[in-house]
Amino acid sequence: MIVKKLREQRSWSQEQLAQIAGLSxxxxxxxxxxxxxxxxxLKSLAAVxxxxxxxxxxxxVVIDKDSTAWQAxxxxxxxxxxxxxxxxxxxxIEYSMIVVGIVTLLTTTKPVAAAAAFLGAYINTKLLSYIDQRAYW
Known part of the structure; x- marks a missing residue:
């Protein structure tokens, strides 16, 4: 989130920011x-x-694909x-795969196709979580 980036730009710890902003x-x-x-x-943080x-x-919401961390x-x-x-x-993409999996499961007798769609949604979720943790957005 942007608050973390702003805090890190100033080399503050979370404790320091809390104290400066008057927050816990x-x-x-x-x-x-x-x-x-x-x-x-938000008012306190904006003022700080x-x-x-x-x-x-x-x-x-945009990945900085030119960053050194992304290239690594x-x-x-x-x-x-x-x-x-x-x-x-x-x-x-994730929601589309889930919908495709549900529709496929309900309309065909081939559960493999539905399982593939659900697996794709799961992998997409894990990838999104990974990118979120690395703060590339």
Whole structure:
């Protein structure tokens, strides 16, 4: 999340940010984990970072494929995300695979095709989780 990036740019720990913003450490941890923040929390963080509240609530959804960290990823990770730039595209792929799996399961007698769609959705979910953990969005 953007709060973590802003904090790391200033080389602050979560504890330091909590103290400066007048918030609890747990609140900072929740916000950085992507949980919703109250308006008061957002106001405090926006004041500390000297940014608009809108910047804090904007979701970073584009992978920076020019970064050194991204280039260091294994080829198969980069290949799986070839052409994907937004997180919402990954979610759309996942939901589509689930729908295809359900429709296939209900309309055919070939459970292998449905299983393949569900497996694809599962792999997509794991890939999305991996990218989220690495904070490439």
């Amino acid at each position: 450490l747990r609140t900072i941890q929740r916000v950085e984990a992507g949980n919703k923040a109250s308006l008061e929390t 970072f000297e940014v608009d509240i809108g910047k804090l609530t904007a979701e970073i 990823e294994p080829w198969y990770i980069r290949w799986c995300l070839y052409g994907v730039r937004r997180r919402s595209h990954m979610l759309a």
